[in-house]
Amino acid sequence: xxxxxxxxxxxxxxxxxxxxxxxxxxxxxxxxxxxxxxxxxxxxxxxxxxxxxxxxxxxxxxxxxxx
Numbered sequence: 001x002x003x004x005x006x007x008x009x010x011x012x013x014x015x016x017x018x019x020x021x022x023x024x025x026x027x028x029x030x031x032x033x034x035x036x037x038x039x040x041x042x043x044x045x046x047x048x049x050x051x052x053x054x055x056x057x058x059x060x061x062x063x064x065x066x067x
Contacts, residue, residue, distance in 0.1 A: 002056050009044035021049055 024034035
C-alpha cells in the first residue's frame, strides 16, 4: 500500500525519504546509488525500499467511507 513508517527489522524511520527516493529514481539515478545518497546503510532498510510496490492508487477507488 504505502511505505511503512519504520523498517520492520531494525525500527529506523524510513518513510520520510520515500519521495526523495522516487525523485532520484525518476531522474535516472541507479537504485543502489540513490539509497547510498539517502544514507541507508543497513540492508534491512534498503530492502524496504527496493521491495516496496506502491499500490495505493490501485486500491483507493475501491475504498468506501464508513458510516
